[in-house]
Every structure is written in structure tokens, then in C-alpha cells.
Amino acid sequence: MNSSWTQVGAWLQRRAENIAVVMLATMFLAFIIQIAFRYVFNLPVGWPSELSVIAWVWGVLWGAAFVVREQDEIRFDIIYSLVSDRMRRAFAIVTGLALVAIYSISLPAVTDYVMFMKVERSAYLRIRFDWLFAIYVLFAAAMIVRYIWLTWRAIRGDAPTAPDLTTTRAD
Numbered sequence: 001m002n003s004s005w006t007q008v009g010a011w012l013q014r015r016a017e018n019i020a021v022v023m024l025a026t027m028f029l030a031f032i033i034q035i036a037f038r039y040v041f042n043l044p045v046g047w048p049s050e051l052s053v054i055a056w057v058w059g060v061l062w063g064a065a066f067v068v069r070e071q072d073e074i075r076f077d078i079i080y081s082l083v084s085d086r087m088r089r090a091f092a093i094v095t096g097l098a099l100v101a102i103y104s105i106s107l108p109a110v111t112d113y114v115m116f117m118k119v120e121r122s123a124y125l126r127i128r129f130d131w132l133f134a135i136y137v138l139f140a141a142a143m144i145v146r147y148i149w150l151t152w153r154a155i156r157g158d159a160p161t162a163p164d165l166t167t168t169r170a171d
Helices: 002-040 047-067 077-082 085-119 129-155
Strands: none
Touching: 002 047, 047 129, 085 129
């Protein structure tokens, strides 16, 4: 049973990475199109810039929610590596509880705002703003689930691993 869940999780992780790659490629192609229209055809257009910004925002929030692993998150490694496993667990619990509380408290207001923004559209592509901002609601929900899980693991005794400051990880 555990093996099948691991396989499903790995498959979902790869699909999330694929989606992030598509967003990055979209942003890059829109950037190249914008340069070509402006400097080759002498016809400045705004839609590639808008598409590039949308792909960037969606890529960053999608990546933070579904691609970046817990051990890849930014920490104060100098302090974090000097403390005991117990203190790292305490850091994880306090941080997790704070983030779950902040995201949970803000989620209803954020959702209301995103739903309200259906009345506005983007300037060039005419995409409704509620569709554009919906990624933040997905991001916030994913962060709540992630930090509930990480906090639960820390409470059960699984301390986050200390970073090895003498090496770099390239995987």
C-alpha cells in the first residue's frame, strides 16, 4: 500500500514539474515574440509582455506550491545547522503553526477577492482576473496542507534534517 502511494506521489510530482516547465517555456517564448515584434518587425505589441507576466506569476506560485520540496525551502542555514534536532523540530512546529494560521485566516478573504475580480479583464488578452488570480487560492490551500503535514511530522518526532554547509546539493 505504501509503495503504491509513493508511486502516485512521484507521478504527481513529475506532472507538477511538467506544468512548471510549460509555464517557463511559455514565458520564454512570449519574451522572444515580444523582442521579435518590437525590434525585427518594428511593431510593438503588448500581449507578449502580459502573457510573460502571467506565466511568471503562475510559475512561481505553482512551483512553490507543488514543485519545491521541503528541504529546498530557504532557511537561515547558519542558525538552523547549529541547533539540535529537538530545536529544529520546535522551529518546524512554530513555523508550521504560524503559517497554517496565517494562510487559513486569510483564505476566505482572498477567495472572496479573487471571486470579486471576475468583473475585470486583463488589458491585452482579455482574460478574467479571477482566473488569473485563482492560482493564489490554489497556492494558499496547498501551503495549508503542506504545513499541516510538516507540523504533524515534527510533533511526531521527525526533525527536519540539518543542512550540510560544507557541500552543495545538485540533483
